[in-house]
Amino acid sequence: MNEDxxxxxxxTKEYINKRRIFSRKSHIFKAVDKISFSIRKGExxxxxxxxxxxxSTTGKxxxxxxxxxxxKIYFKGENLTDLNEKQMQPIRRxxxxxxxxxxxxxxxxxxLKQIIEExxxxxxxxxxxRHKRICQLLDYVGLQSAFLDRYPSEFSGGQRQRIAIARALSLHPEFIVADEPVSALDVSIQAHILNLLIDLQKEFSLTYLFISHDLSVVRYIxxxxxxxxLGKIVEMADCDNLYDHPLHPYTKMLLASIPIPDPEKPFEFVTEDLPGIQVSRQKHGCAFYPRCANRIENCLLDKPELKEISPGHFAACHLYTT
Ligand SMILES: Nc1ncnc2c1ncn2[C@@H]1O[C@H](COP(=O)(O)OP(=O)(O)OP(=O)(O)O)[C@@H](O)[C@H]1O
Ligand SMILES: [Mg+2]
Structure with a gap:
């Protein structure tokens, strides 16, 4: 599982926001800002x-x-950003x-039949x-072929996500981006879909990029x-390290905000945010500076780079590099 x-x-992805009525300039907005990471085969x-x-911009x-x-995006060693549409065609699958x-x-x-067949x-x-292949795909995701002539509106949310998974599997992909695949579903259905994704990964040696704002779901899968x-990766590690020994103040803040299911304990939204300070994209220094409770002088001057603090554990924070 070590091969990338x-x-x-x-x-980097920049969007140009059109200029407003009283403004002369168009505004360039970096949705994703010079991020680097690798995903190993099968993880x-x-x-x-x-x-x-x-x-989502990263996933897309x-x-x-x-x-x-x-x-640059290297897939199995080949730089996809060098390829034209025709060269991309066989890789898209x-x-x-x-x-x-x-x-x-x-x-x-x-x-349902037309969706999977497309x-x-x-x-x-x-x-x-083709019919056999469609029935096989439905079987993989736990749907019956008796549903083939039904329309999406006749299915529940969980069933629709199963259809979307079957469609994604239809071309034998090696890599799947799952962009918040369970956040629109009830909690009990979420577990079914997550377990289905885990089973399919084992069965077909799939590699996933799993996007979510829910830290518990990300840890599970x-x-x-x-x-x-704000467009940058500020911390990266294996999940045990990230969740048990977080380094970046932002990660710590996110983890502290996960509600603990204890009926005796009243829920408190824990945050280290400084009061009255808004999220802002500033040009200099650390983007988290305005919200950070641990900020030091250097944080306002220098943008911290993502650096390996301990083996396999990366953080972009001056607390660990100065
Ligand atoms: N086509 C676009 N044109 C201009 N700005 C865009 C476009 N697509 C995304 N953005 C902006 O880029 C930023 C990142 O968007 P993105 O959808 O990647 O965020 P996200 O982390 O997936 O958020 P969410 O958790 O709400 O899905 C946002 O500020 C968004 O408004
Ligand atoms: Mg998104």
Whole structure:
């Protein structure tokens, strides 16, 4: 499990926000800012962070649904950012994505059969035994082939996410980005879908990028994880280290906010945020500076780089590097 399937180097995505009526300039906004990480073959790499920190943008760039502004994505050693659309075509099959909202990601006008069949038709796969392949895929995700002529609206949320997983599996991918695949589901259904993803990973040697804002879910499914803050990875480690020995003040803040299921204890939202300070994207120094309770002078001057603090445990924080 040590071989890298995916290697991301200085990946950046900039969006240009059109200029407002009284402003002369268009504003360039870095949704993802020079992030580097690798995902080993057969592992699940979790990506956590607050809403808007760039998780989905990162996932979409890895499966080439979004074009990176700069940076490189190596898949099995090949730099995908060098390839044109025609060269990407055979590789696309290997890179699939499951989206957060199973209500929105399935075409409501297509039957279950048409939804699963579509990628097989596009990639001209299983031409002679398509029906058999569709039934096999449904079996993998625990759905009956008797449902083939039903429309997405006739299924529950959990069943729709199973359909989305079957569709993602249809092209025998090696890598799947699961972007908040359970956050729109009830807690009991969440566990079923997470366990299904784990079983399928073992069965088909899949590698996952698992995106979520829910730290408990990420710990349950991931081997290693990265914590994102305003477009940057601020901490990265194997899950045991990250959750039991967090380094970055932001990771500590996120972990402290996980509610503990103790009926005796009243719930308190624990945060080290300084009162009255807003999230801001500042040009100099550490992006977390305005919210950090442990900040030191250097944090305002220098942007901290992601550095290996202990074997396999990376953090971008001046507390550990100065
Ligand atoms: N097409 C776009 N044009 C302009 N800005 C965009 C575009 N797509 C995303 N953004 C911005 O980039 C930032 C990162 O968005 P992204 O969807 O990656 O965040 P996220 O971490 O997935 O958030 P969430 O947890 O809410 O899904 C956000 O501020 C978002 O508004
Ligand atoms: Mg998102």
């Amino acid at each position: 399937l995916l290697n991301v180097r200085s990946l 699940t790499f979790g990506l956590v962070g607050e809403s808007g920190c760039g998780k 760039m890895l499966v080439r649904l979004e074009e990176p502004t700069t940076g 290997n890179l699939q994505m499951i989206f957060q909202n199973p209500y929105g990601s399935l075409n409501p006008k297509m039957t 990628p097989l038709k596009i990639h001209k796969l299983a031409v002679n035994n 991931s081997d290693r994880a990265g914590v994102m803050y």
